[in-house]
Amino acid sequence: MGVTIKEVAKAAGVAPSTVSRVIADNPRISPATKKRVRKAMKDLGYHPNVNARSLVRSSTQAIGVVMPSSADKALQNPFFPEVLRGISAVAHDLEYSLLLSTGETEEEILEGVQRMVHGNRVDGVILLYSRLRDKVMEFLHEQNFPFVIVGKPNENIDTISHVDNDNIGASKEITQHLIGLGHRCIGFIGGSKDLAVTVDRITGYEQALQQAGLPIKKEYRVHTEFLKSGGRKAVHQLFSLKEPPTGLVISDDLMSIGVINMLEEFGLYVPEDVSIVSFNNVYMAEVTRPPLTTVDINIYELGAQACKCLVEKIQNKNEPAKRIIVPFEIKHRMSTQHLKEETSKRA
Amino acid sequence: MGVTIKEVAKAAGVAPSTVSRVIADNPRISPATKKRVRKAMKDLGYHPNVNARSLVRSSTQAIGVVMPSSADKALQNPFFPEVLRGISAVAHDLEYSLLLSTGETEEEILEGVQRMVHGNRVDGVILLYSRLRDKVMEFLHEQNFPFVIVGKPNENIDTISHVDNDNIGASKEITQHLIGLGHRCIGFIGGSKDLAVTVDRITGYEQALQQAGLPIKKEYRVHTEFLKSGGRKAVHQLFSLKEPPTGLVISDDLMSIGVINMLEEFGLYVPEDVSIVSFNNVYMAEVTRPPLTTVDINIYELGAQACKCLVEKIQNKNEPAKRIIVPFEIKHRMSTQHLKEETSKRA
DNA sequence: TGCAAAGATGCAAACGTTTGCCTATTCTAA
DNA sequence: TTAGAATAGGCAAACGTTTGCATCTTTGCA
Numbered sequence: 016m017g018v019t020i021k022e023v024a025k026a027a028g029v030a031p032s033t034v035s036r037v038i039a040d041n042p043r044i045s046p047a048t049k050k051r052v053r054k055a056m057k058d059l060g061y062h063p064n065v066n067a068r069s070l071v072r073s074s075t076q077a078i079g080v081v082m083p084s085s086a087d088k089a090l091q092n093p094f095f096p097e098v099l100r101g102i103s104a105v106a107h108d109l110e111y112s113l114l115l116s117t118g119e120t121e122e123e124i125l126e127g128v129q130r131m132v133h134g135n136r137v138d139g140v141i142l143l144y145s146r147l148r149d150k151v152m153e154f155l156h157e158q159n160f161p162f163v164i165v166g167k168p169n170e171n172i173d174t175i176s177h178v179d180n181d182n183i184g185a186s187k188e189i190t191q192h193l194i195g196l197g198h199r200c201i202g203f204i205g206g207s208k209d210l211a212v213t214v215d216r217i218t219g220y221e222q223a224l225q226q227a228g229l230p231i232k233k234e235y236r237v238h239t240e241f242l243k244s245g246g247r248k249a250v251h252q253l254f255s256l257k258e259p260p261t262g263l264v265i266s267d268d269l270m271s272i273g274v275i276n277m278l279e280e281f282g283l284y285v286p287e288d289v290s291i292v293s294f295n296n297v298y299m300a301e302v303t304r305p306p307l308t309t310v311d312i313n314i315y316e317l318g319a320q321a322c323k324c325l326v327e328k329i330q331n332k333n334e335p336a337k338r339i340i341v342p343f344e345i346k347h348r349m350s351t352q353h354l355k356e357e358t359s360k361r362a
Numbered sequence: 363m364g365v366t367i368k369e370v371a372k373a374a375g376v377a378p379s380t381v382s383r384v385i386a387d388n389p390r391i392s393p394a395t396k397k398r399v400r401k402a403m404k405d406l407g408y409h410p411n412v413n414a415r416s417l418v419r420s421s422t423q424a425i426g427v428v429m430p431s432s433a434d435k436a437l438q439n440p441f442f443p444e445v446l447r448g449i450s451a452v453a454h455d456l457e458y459s460l461l462l463s464t465g466e467t468e469e470e471i472l473e474g475v476q477r478m479v480h481g482n483r484v485d486g487v488i489l490l491y492s493r494l495r496d497k498v499m500e501f502l503h504e505q506n507f508p509f510v511i512v513g514k515p516n517e518n519i520d521t522i523s524h525v526d527n528d529n530i531g532a533s534k535e536i537t538q539h540l541i542g543l544g545h546r547c548i549g550f551i552g553g554s555k556d557l558a559v560t561v562d563r564i565t566g567y568e569q570a571l572q573q574a575g576l577p578i579k580k581e582y583r584v585h586t587e588f589l590k591s592g593g594r595k596a597v598h599q600l601f602s603l604k605e606p607p608t609g610l611v612i613s614d615d616l617m618s619i620g621v622i623n624m625l626e627e628f629g630l631y632v633p634e635d636v637s638i639v640s641f642n643n644v645y646m647a648e649v650t651r652p653p654l655t656t657v658d659i660n661i662y663e664l665g666a667q668a669c670k671c672l673v674e675k676i677q678n679k680n681e682p683a684k685r686i687i688v689p690f691e692i693k694h695r696m697s698t699q700h701l702k703e704e705t706s707k708r709a
Numbered sequence: 710t711g712c713a714a715a716g717a718t719g720c721a722a723a724c725g726t727t728t729g730c731c732t733a734t735t736c737t738a739a
Numbered sequence: 740t741t742a743g744a745a746t747a748g749g750c751a752a753a754c755g756t757t758t759g760c761a762t763c764t765t766t767g768c769a
Contacts, residue, residue, distance in 0.1 A: 017482065019725055030749045035727055045747060062480035066416040067725035071754045075413065077483075080462070085447045091645045093438040100432045103464045107474065112483060113462040115427070117450045127454065133409035135364065135755095136459060269646070276651040298438045299616070299646070304623040366755055377719045382757055392717060414755035418724045482725095716765075723757085729750105736745070 018059045027055035038063060069135070077112040078325060079137040081128055081151060083144040085117050089206075092269055093297040094314055098143060098165060101318025109326050111138075125150045132160050138329045141165065141321050145177070147209040161328045165321050167211040176328060178320045178339040180312045182212055185343045186219025187226075189292045189310050190264050192345065194227045197354035198262035198290060202235040202253055204274060205266035213238070213266055216294065220264050235260055239270075250277050261354055265293040268300040268309055271350070275303075290351035305349035316341045365406045374402035385410060416482070424459040425672060426484040428475055428498060430491040432464050439616055440644040441661055445490060445512060448665025456673050458485075472497045479507050486672045488512065492524075494556040508675045512668050514558040523675060525667045525686040527659045529559055532690045533566025534573075536639045536657050537611050539692065541574045544701035545609035545637060549582040549600055551621060552613035560585070560613060563641065567611050582607055586617075597624050608701055612640040615647040615656055618697070622650075637698035652696035663688045 024031045029052060036044050037052040044052075055061075069075040080102060083089060099113075106113055114137050116127040128151050131137045140155060145166035155162045156171060164177040193201050203220050205213045221231050234256060237249040253259065265271045271293040275285050285291050285305060293300070296311035320339050328334045371378045376399060383391050384399040391399075402408075416422040427449060429442060446460075453460055461484050463474040475498050478484045487502060492513035502509045503518060511524040540548050550567050552560045568578050581603060584596040600607065612618045618640040622632050632638050632652060640647075643658035667686050675681045 017480075017725090020727095021725080031726080032728075032750075033748060036748085039727085043747065048747080064417070064725050065481040065483055066413045066422065067754090068727075069413040069754095070411070070417055070725080070756085071727045073754070077461075085443075085450070090443040090447060091440040092443075093440070095443060096432075096437040096439075099462070100437065100464065103432070103462070104466070107465060107470060110477075112477070114424075115446070115450070115460040115462045117447065118454060119451065123454060130457075130459070133364075134412040136412055272646070273649045276649055279651055299619070302620045302623055304626055304651075364755090368755080378756080379720075379758075380718060383718090386757085390717065395717080411755050414724090415757075416724095417726085417755080418757045420724070711769095712767100714765100714767080717763085719762075720760085722759090725754105727753085729752090731751105732747100732749075734745100734747080737743090739741095 017064060018061050020061070020063070023052065023055050023059055023061045026059060027052045073135065074138050074329075075112075075136060076110055077114050077137045078106065078322070078329075079114045079116055079128065079131045079140040081124065081140060081142050081144075082115070082117040083146075084121055084124060085119055090117075092267070093299065094295060095143065097297070097314040098318035098321075101315040101320075102141060102322040103318075104315075105319050105322040105326075109322075111322075111326065121150060125154065128154065132158060139163075139325045141325055145169065145211045146207070147211075161325060161332075163321050163325045163328065165317055167215065169211050172338075174336050176324055176336045176338070178317055178324060178341060180317070180343050181340055182215035183219040183222070185294070185310045185312070185345075186216040186264065187223045188219075189294075189308075189345055190220045190223035191227070192308070193262040193264065193290060193292060193351065194223060194229070196262070196290060196351055198260075199229060199354075200235070200258055200260045201229070201262040201264060202237070202260035203264045203266075204237050204239065204250070204253075204270060206238065206240065206270075208238055216264070216266050247277060250274060251281075254278070254281060254283065260289065262290045262351070263292070265291060268293050268295045268297045268307055271307055271309075272299065272303055275305075275350075286350050286352040287355075290354075292351060296346055300346075301348075307346075307350045308348045309346055309350075311344045311346050313341050313343065364411060365408050367408070367410070370399065370402050370406055370408050373406060374399045420482065421485050421676075422459075422483060423457060424461050424484045425453065425669070425676075426461045426463055426475065426478045426487040428471065428487060428489050428491075429462070429464040430493075431468055431471060432466055437464075439614070440646065441642060442490065444644070444661040445665035445668075448662040448667075449488060449669040450665075451662075452666050452669040452673075456669075458669075458673065468497060472501060475501065479505060486510075486676045488668050488672055492516065492558045493554070494558075508672060508679075510668050510672045510675065512664055514562065516558050519685075521683050523671055523683045523685070525664055525671060525688060527664070527690050528687055529562035530566040530569070532641070532657045532659070532692075533563040533611065534570045535566075536641075536655075536692060537567045537570035538574070539655070540609040540611065540637060540639060540698065541570060541576070543609070543637060543698055545607075546576060546701075547582070547605055547607045548576070548609040548611060549584070549607035550611045550613075551584050551586065551597070551600075551617060553585065553587065553617075555585055563611070563613050594624060597621060598628075601625070601628060601630065607636065609637045609698070610639070612638060615640050615642045615644045615654055618654055618656075619646065619650055622652075622697075633697050633699040634702075637701075639698060643693055647693075648695075654693075655695045655697045656693055658691045658693050660688050660690065 020031045020034045024034045034052055037049050118124040118127055139161035142164045145164050145168055147169050167179045168175040168177055224231050237253055239249050271291055293309045296309045300307040300309050367378045367381045371381045381399055384396050465471040465474055486508035489511045492511050492515055494516050514526045515522040515524055571578050586596050618638055640656045643656045647654040647656050
């Protein structure tokens, strides 16, 4: 079907090996020959067969991208397209292909990844999530297969390359913002505690509280998958406390939108009644009502750096494990305001 | 590095070809031998090298998925993760891998696709968008390479397999819903007219208007990329008309959310002042305020069908071109209401 | 008992590259 | 003039499979 290197060789009157070297731009081939061969390639519409190449080089020019389980709605989070955009940009530059892997269950995902690495389909893998005792991560680690995590590994943090934000710092800073506005009762809403990112953001939140001499109350913390019925109940409880929070640190913009909606049902408005800050700065955060004060974690860069880092690791097997921290930036918008007098008196 | 078929053969005391046939579960191999070989495979931890296999079979078990240009924010639309989820599910079942392709510009995307097909990286391609005179589509079509479009091709509709909704019907039906609520002045807000989906939804909208004896006014139609500054201006204009619309058909849920926000700035509330219906039923539509009345186009199924259809085409080269219509369903929620008296008198 | 048919397995070529090593030609310099 | 280096290119093996065909056993049946 396709035209092969041999046909090009014949057309150009050289040996296949010469054509191969022309493709690789090997200096041992004279400029004149190169020109001739290139013409033949163009004339015949030649394109190298990557499978054959992969076979002998035992390296595909491809990297696997592993998404979290698609069972939950988390996948609908614009985080993923955006990080993919970053990965894709540098992959394209470096002439790498992207192999995607998802599945409904963790088991399915693991299968997919195993197919990828055992079958020699990819040279390395990017993990788009980081959860406690993750099978996929364990598998890659024990296979000693090149991979990098977007986020922060829960174990082996020094031997696993990862690119992350300073989530503790970011969370601390944005919580301080709330404190600076006079809030004293500040709640935290986040996803599963198995997610490293959740843990870090709680830590930062608590650090800020502590540093300001504010009490850390367990009942101010709610963990919910993604605003499903269970989530509603939790938020409802939070605002049924004798002393409900006046400020909320929320781990994700999309959650914020859900919470704002829910609060409105209770007759509570943002930012008049409760101030909200969150994370990620997805596009919706700008467009929603009110626009969200949120920390921009630079998702695109997260992806780009991860891809760059992975390729370095692939090309040099004993590149040391790296930890790359991409800077965040707080976007001040309309979802927070100074604590109102009456409410502050209440405290 | 990896263990090869030869080593397995040696371990099992058979020829490589026998091992190969065991992998393929060829009936010519006796059950006893199969068992022995399988044991050897397991013991040695054998996994076939897909590149070698692809080379001789000249078929990778992979399909390419082409996303639209990531330059605009459209990629942040949950449509894509969802359709990917559908594709991924059946791909996983059929043991196909997914190769992703995006790019900032159309040129970049085309490059990516060419690399995919020329390099023999994929057996077929799914296009996740359909726009007028699209280079990628033209390329695939003239190469006679197996592909299917999610959406509706603008040209060669009978020779290009595609899976789509009845967007004309859906749009007509949802517009009729608005009309049924007493609305007489109904606007349409959608994306680029180059997108087949936009055209269809306009058509349905106009059919409903016409059938109800309502005038079709050009000034009621606005096309905007995605709620950028230009979009704001257009919506502003729309509501500065002497007779502004009381109902809006919007081509995408995310747009709806933006529009609702914008209207609020003008002191207009949904659904009290203007009723809104839109398309897609993304998860946000349920959670936003007010919850959106929208047509559920069953995005997951769109993806699943596309993948299934593509694989059929791959496995049987002269499978005829198909057109698959997945049913829609209108989700009635809170973004519409009966036209208020005063307003209807105005007309 | 003999022989064809069926059953089970092996041989080797082929897929399209890359690359280590060899060869032939041209240069350089003593 | 010639040995040796430098330059340019070719040969053939190797990568790990699949598969058409050949081969060797059995088996069944007359």
